[in-house]
Amino acid sequence: MIINHPLLGPRDAAEFVYLGDAALLNRPDWQASDAAEQFYDYQYLRDNPAGDHRELWYHEQGDRSWLIVARNTLSHEITKVELARDVARARKQAHG
């Protein structure tokens, strides 16, 4: 499998480490009144979709960047690759 890194171009998947669902970026607010419930969801309840999935990959044998890879779990087709930090920063700007 080839991942088309936004900065480095196409790289073999062997250079990457897989973490999991990109929803892991959405860490709950620990001060919320239902924080325990939210962290239970965050930690244990994962979707396991057959189809499009956004997931976190780490380019360990490369530039050490975190990527968000949109991959179809049925066909393994990769439709979009973004730097996770760009996504996180854009979201921070949008939500303040």
Added chain:
Amino acid sequence: MTELILKSQLPLDGRSLNYPGITIEEITDQSLVSIAVPIDGAAELNAALQSAYGTERPAVGKCTNGSMDNAIFLGLSQDQFFIMFDDAKLNDKGGDPAALIRDSIGHAAYVVDQSDGWVMTRVSGDSCRAALERICPIDLHPAMFSTGNVARTVMEHLATIIVCQAPDTYILLSPRSSANSFLHALDTSAKNVA
């Protein structure tokens, strides 16, 4: 009491291997230092590099050349790069390459000596690309990876930084602790094509 004088050893004892069209040699006269960009410190660091070395920090995947000590800057990631340079001036600094860089750029970045963590080799010759392409997952064709390009990848399961220094001349960096295994991989591949 006996006066002990400790002297550092090279990872590969300065070995070099020659095959028809392929030369593999250890680089013995260069230091390696990592430079990490502080948060919001990129502009200040660029100014410091410009005045000391006449160059800016390299883009990811690219190298730039400094104006002194034959320095090459290797753009490894967005916030970090390596500098390779002649260690001729090291004795003035008590053998500390990081101190030499701090002298040049001040406190504009986080600077860490990497010299003893890596084995540095140069692979060159007409057939060297044929040997390298068997173990390197990066496309090394000059149309894709030409002079001044750098990539961090794996070769034979060993972490590798590969630099194209000139046509048919590559610098390879790999962790020192597996230096002999790395040389074995290069040597085997060279034998297979020579």
